[in-house]
Amino acid sequence: MDFLNLPVEGASWSDDEPDVNPNGMGVFIPNLEIIEMDDNQGENPVSIDILPDDIHERILSGLPLTAIFKASCVCKRWNQIVHSKKFTLKDASFLSDKTWYFMFASSVEPVGYLYDSGLRKWYNFELPFMVHHTWNIAPSRGLVCFMDDETSKALYICNPITREYELLRVPPSMGFPVYSALAFSVDQSKSKYTISIVRSMQASDDFLLWNVSIHVYNSKEKTWLSPVTGAMQGWRPGDVSVICNNVLYILVFCTRRNDIQNFHGLISYNLDNIEASIGILKDESVITAPCALTCGRLMNVQGKLVLVGGIGRPNRPGLIKGIGIWVLDGRQWTEITRMPHKFVQGFGELDDVFASSGGGDLIYIQSYGGTALLIYDMNTRQWFWSQKCSMHKKFPLEIFSGFCFEPWLQFM
Structure with a gap:
């Protein structure tokens, strides 16, 4: 295992405006000019170095996140505070349940571009x-x-904010x-993460039978467990899974x-009690999709399994007419909402596939064909564009x- 800790100075944070916190808690103006005063023109300045660390933490936590990283380059003490385990930013003014979204091209x-949903700003x-x-x-x-499962056969576990x-090797x-299919879950309370890789391949010339293997990695043990294997008759996994x-x-x-x-359907396995072999999949173990879907995305939102399809x-049925959001309750799907037609039109010619990711209380939907980003708030039950x-x-x-x-400032 290789561990790389890249300096924060390598991160690229830039926009065309000053970083301004709406609550007025922190302002960072790029290229701020510092004018030195003659010692005789005023009182001798008092260094803030005399202040205890908890006061420095309060000062830093009042800044927007991008400004915190810029401030960490000011001096060694601030750099140590920002990257310390103690600096959890629980009282930081910019923090909320809002997740951020990173958009990239092929x-x-x-x-x-990184979208801060709290300040509603994009950053390079x-x-x-x-x-x-x-x-x-x-x-x-x-x-x-x-996960690159084709060329380098590598896995990266990354904090995009701290870089x-x-x-890991696949x-x-x-x-x-x-x-x-890749799934990933972080347990903050136990300082560990779990990775799951589901692989499927055709068993023979019979397109109905597929061999399936499930590989699980536990970061505490730093090893891959012995894979569980089995077969699926009449069903096959794709590239979508979640823990x-x-x-x-x-x-x-x-x-x-x-x-x-x-x-489309859904199957589940308890990672605490997964058997040595998953055997032959039976139809009654499949939870059918709530309606005819062209594609589906699974995500963990507020501790609930969410399907965006x-x-x-x-x-x-192969052509998309809209997008819906459902939550799994037992073995039944509960429809939360369907994308209003005016938002479907906003994507232009919506492809039959799209990127969708959710966390906190927000679900993001982006057509592969463009940069328009639509957001659904699970708490307010409202749709809006970024x-x-x-x-x-x-x-x-x-x-x-x-x-x-x-947005985290710690790796684990």
């Missing part, structure tokens, strides 16, 4: 490594797990998986033709994607 550089931002839109990405709390990350696979309350949920697709045309047209992002297409078929996470 380019060759690890750059993109750069990740510490290159991320491709074909990678599996799974956020949890303030950390994000990235710290761990590099566990070996028996054969070449057709589909790989919620230590239960692994996998979105599966029906490989049999049926009259209902409801091809594209709703198919009645006459042409501020317009200044990222533009460099070529007609460029793909955009993104993910959300909570």
Whole structure:
């Protein structure tokens, strides 16, 4: 395992306006000119170094997050405070349940735009490594797990804010998986995280039978557990899974033709009591989707399993007509909302696939074909657009994607 702790000075935070906290708690003006006064013109200045650390912490916690990182470059003492375990920012004026969203394009550089949903501002931002839109990405709390299961066979556990990350090797696979699904969960109270990789490949020429393996990594033991294996008859996993309350949920697709045309379903495995073999999947263990979907995204929002799905047209179920949000209650789906038509129109020609990520009380939805970012607040039950992002297409078929996470200042 390699552990990389990159300096905060390498992060790229920039915008065209001063960072201003709406509550007036902190202001950072770039390139602020400091004018030195003649000693004879006033009283001798008193250094703030005489103040105790808790006063410094209060001063720093009153700043917007971007200003905190800039302030950490002022002196060694502030740098140590900002990156200390004690500096949790519980009373920081900018903190809320709002997650932030990072948007990036299918380019060759690890750059993109970071959206602060509290201040409703976009920042130019750069990740510490290159991320491709074909990678599996799974956020949890303030950390994000990235998986390249095709080229480098690597996993990155990263705090995008501090740019710290761990590099892990992807566990070996028996054969070449057709589909790989990544899930990631952080347990703050125990200072650990769990990674799950679900791999599936066709068992034979019979398209109905698929071999499945589940690989689980525990950060406390720093090892991959022995994979559990089994087969699925008539169903296959795709590239969508999530861990919620230590239960692994996998979105599966029906490989049999049926009259209902409801091809999506959900299966679950308790990670505390997962058996040595998952056996043959039975139809009765599948939770069918709430309606005919073109695609689905799973996420953990407020400790609940949320499904964001594209709703198919009645006459042409493969084409999307809208997007819905559901919450799983036992084995039943409860519909929360459907995207109003005016917002569907706002995406232009909405693709049948889209990026969606949720956390805290917000769910983000972004079409792969553009930079428009729509947000749904689970508490207020309201839809609204983010501020317009200044990222533009460099070529007609460029793909955009993104993910959300909570702003943290600690790695674990």
